[in-house]
Amino acid sequence: MNQSSIRGKQSKVNGFFRHLLLSWAVPAVATIVWQLSTHPPEIFARVLPHAEWLSLVNRSASLAQTFPGPSQIYAAGGHLWKTGELLSAIEISSQRASLGFLVGGSVGFALGLFNGLFSFAETMLDSSIQMLRNIPHLALIPIIILWFGIDEPAKVLLVAIGVFFPIYLNTFHGIRSIDPALREMASVYGLKSWSLFWNVILPGAMPSILVGIRFALGLMWLTLIVAETIDADSGIGYITNNAREFMQTDVVLMGILLYALLGKLADASVRLLERILLSWQPAYQR
Amino acid sequence: MAASVPALNRGATGAAASHTDHIIIEGIHKSFGSEQVLRGIDLTIAQGQFVALVGKSGCGKSTLLRLIAGLDSPTEGRVLIDGELLKNQNTGARVMFQDARLLPWKRVLDNVGLGRPGNWRQEASKALLDVGLTGRERDWPAVLSGGQRQRVALARALVSRPRLLLLDEPLGALDALTRIEMQRLIERLWRERGFTVLLITHDVEEAVTLADRVILIDQGKISLDEIVNIPRPRQRNSAHFGDLSEKILESVLGKESKPLDD
Numbered sequence: 082m083n084q085s086s087i088r089g090k091q092s093k094v095n096g097f098f099r100h101l102l103l104s105w106a107v108p109a110v111a112t113i114v115w116q117l118s119t120h121p122p123e124i125f126a127r128v129l130p131h132a133e134w135l136s137l138v139n140r141s142a143s144l145a146q147t148f149p150g151p152s153q154i155y156a157a158g159g160h161l162w163k164t165g166e167l168l169s170a171i172e173i174s175s176q177r178a179s180l181g182f183l184v185g186g187s188v189g190f191a192l193g194l195f196n197g198l199f200s201f202a203e204t205m206l207d208s209s210i211q212m213l214r215n216i217p218h219l220a221l222i223p224i225i226i227l228w229f230g231i232d233e234p235a236k237v238l239l240v241a242i243g244v245f246f247p248i249y250l251n252t253f254h255g256i257r258s259i260d261p262a263l264r265e266m267a268s269v270y271g272l273k274s275w276s277l278f279w280n281v282i283l284p285g286a287m288p289s290i291l292v293g294i295r296f297a298l299g300l301m302w303l304t305l306i307v308a309e310t311i312d313a314d315s316g317i318g319y320i321t322n323n324a325r326e327f328m329q330t331d332v333v334l335m336g337i338l339l340y341a342l343l344g345k346l347a348d349a350s351v352r353l354l355e356r357i358l359l360s361w362q363p364a365y366q367r
Numbered sequence: 368m369a370a371s372v373p374a375l376n377r378g379a380t381g382a383a384a385s386h387t388d389h390i391i392i393e394g395i396h397k398s399f400g401s402e403q404v405l406r407g408i409d410l411t412i413a414q415g416q417f418v419a420l421v422g423k424s425g426c427g428k429s430t431l432l433r434l435i436a437g438l439d440s441p442t443e444g445r446v447l448i449d450g451e452l453l454k455n456q457n458t459g460a461r462v463m464f465q466d467a468r469l470l471p472w473k474r475v476l477d478n479v480g481l482g483r484p485g486n487w488r489q490e491a492s493k494a495l496l497d498v499g500l501t502g503r504e505r506d507w508p509a510v511l512s513g514g515q516r517q518r519v520a521l522a523r524a525l526v527s528r529p530r531l532l533l534l535d536e537p538l539g540a541l542d543a544l545t546r547i548e549m550q551r552l553i554e555r556l557w558r559e560r561g562f563t564v565l566l567i568t569h570d571v572e573e574a575v576t577l578a579d580r581v582i583l584i585d586q587g588k589i590s591l592d593e594i595v596n597i598p599r600p601r602q603r604n605s606a607h608f609g610d611l612s613e614k615i616l617e618s619v620l621g622k623e624s625k626p627l628d629d
Contacts, residue, residue, distance in 0.1 A: 144466075262464070269436065269461065270481050276482065278483075284472040361473075361474075
């Protein structure tokens with residue numbers, strides 16, 4: 082390995098860390114300011130006049146009641162972790178989310194393929210689906226509760242409905258937007274049915290399908306939060322809702338942050354998937 | 368001269384001569400809606416002949432190529448390949464388009480081997496060697512230059528050893544230097560393998576450089592069918608070359624010598 086390639090590697094690593102540092106700078110600064118304003122450190126007592134320090138402590142204490150600081154939230158989370166409630170809540174919420182995603186996603190994908198590949202299917206089904214799409218899926222909550230009660234199937238179904246549309250639409254659109262010139266070329270080279278699908282149609286539609294999956298994952302958590310907040314006897318939504326009744330603001334905020342974290346995790350996993358499946362795109366070649 | 372021309376002797380140094388008729392086109396008409404694109408084409412192309420089709424944009428030359436590829440069917444008349452009526456796709460033919468049409472999600476080698484059965488990697492590597500792209504097997508099409516993409520497309524077209532190569536202005540978008548390189552490459556491979564070539568081009572000099580026979584299509588009919596009797600490799604600066612190019616160009620432009628409107 083020569084000198085310049087080592088330097089190249091080094092600058093690549095540096096670039097990665099700089100990117101990481103920069104992208105986390107804003108949340109890090111926000112957290113520090115938040116912590117300082119809710120829990121002023123003792124060191125301020127030495128530099129500030131006594132009266133000022135007392136009023137600062139008073140103000141931050143009342144702020145911490147309505148808006149607990151990071152250390153309080155961390156403590157609340159730590160407590161729930163020790164009792165095991167937190168882990169089981171994460172497990173059950175993730176289970177609901179992924180089951181709903183799997184059901185809604187596979188139906189959406191299958192219908193998207195079907196309508197994208199066969200124009201008679203599009204004629205028959207697409208306008209009906211477009212009609213249903215205009216109903217906000219959260220508006221279905223009352224009827225779903227009436228039909229399925231408040232048990233697991235109701236939540237999973239709601240998530241599935243939320244996830245269905247973005248995946249259906251983007252799969253369908255992805256297939257329809259494949260360059261007809263490529264299809265023609267494929268037919269000159271003797272590609273038919275299965276090999277045409279596998280070599281041309283599916284990879285051609287993949288960028289759009291992945292966009293659909295990303296949208297769907299956002300909707301997945303959103304729908305689950307709503308479903309769990311309305312009625313649940315377990316899961317993250319149950320914990321936060323319960324905490325609300327006991328005025329435990331720190332636990333509520335912990336639940337909200339947990340949703341943010343899980344959402345980010347889901348998004349990161351799709352990004353990874355994009356990096357693998359779309360490695361042919363110039364944007365991913367570095 | 369608009370009638371069919373029988374199989375003619377090949378250029379003095381062409382590939383192994385063969386006297387069988389590869390393609391016979393009889394009374395072809397093609398309309399799209401009310402627009403008549405081809406109005407009575409009769410043409411016979413001998414096995415191994417290099418034929419160039421020239422003409423203004425919209426004269427119907429691309430349509431003729433698509434009919435021979437079996438991508439479209441004629442409104443009237445018929446296409447015979449080796450004496451047999453062409454009904455569906457012409458499986459012995461490969462088409463190269465103006466754009467390379469590589470699958471962007473497949474690496475170069477996989478693009479070359481597209482649709483090939485069985486153990487195709489070896490023949491695909493060999494085809495890349497033939498077009499001078501060894502070492503680029505693992506590249507994505509996106510990183511290649513325009514000329515390299517057309518080389519990959521040529522390798523892909525030739526990997527199945529087709530008997531007929533249909534070239535729909537494949538060099539039109541390339542820069543002058545790359546273009547000459549590609550012309551030489553196509554000529555060399557044609558001379559080595561002896562397949563039949565039908566080349567569509569806007570460039571009369573390109574037609575005269577490469578082809579045994581130049582056919583001019585004007586308003587859906589053949590208006591000139593010229594044998595190019597210049598020994599290969601052809602020198603563009605020879606008098607014969609210049610005269611012939613001039614003659615064909617004049618015919619393309621028409622008697623009134625209007626400027627090209629494309």
